[in-house]
Amino acid sequence: MNIDLIEHKFGLLPEHFKKQVLDFIDFLLIKKENKATSKNFSFDWEGGLENLKDRYSSVELQHKSMEWR
DSSP, rough: OOOOHHHHHHHHHHHHHHHHHHHHHHHHHHHHHHHHHHHTTTTTTTTTTTTGTTTHHHHHHHHHHHHHH
C-alpha cells in the first residue's frame, strides 16, 4: 500500500469528505476488532438449560428465551 498516494489523494479532498474518510477508517477498525473477537466464540453455554428439558419443549424454551430478553 502506497501511503504517499493515500496522503496525496486525502489532501485533494474537501474538508467534509475528509471527515467521512476518517469516519470510514474508524468503522473499518471497529469491524476488524469485532471480527478478531468473534473468532474466540465458544460453546461453554451448551447444556445450560438442561435442567428445563423435562418442563418445556424446544418451542416453549424458544418462547421463554424471548421473554427473558
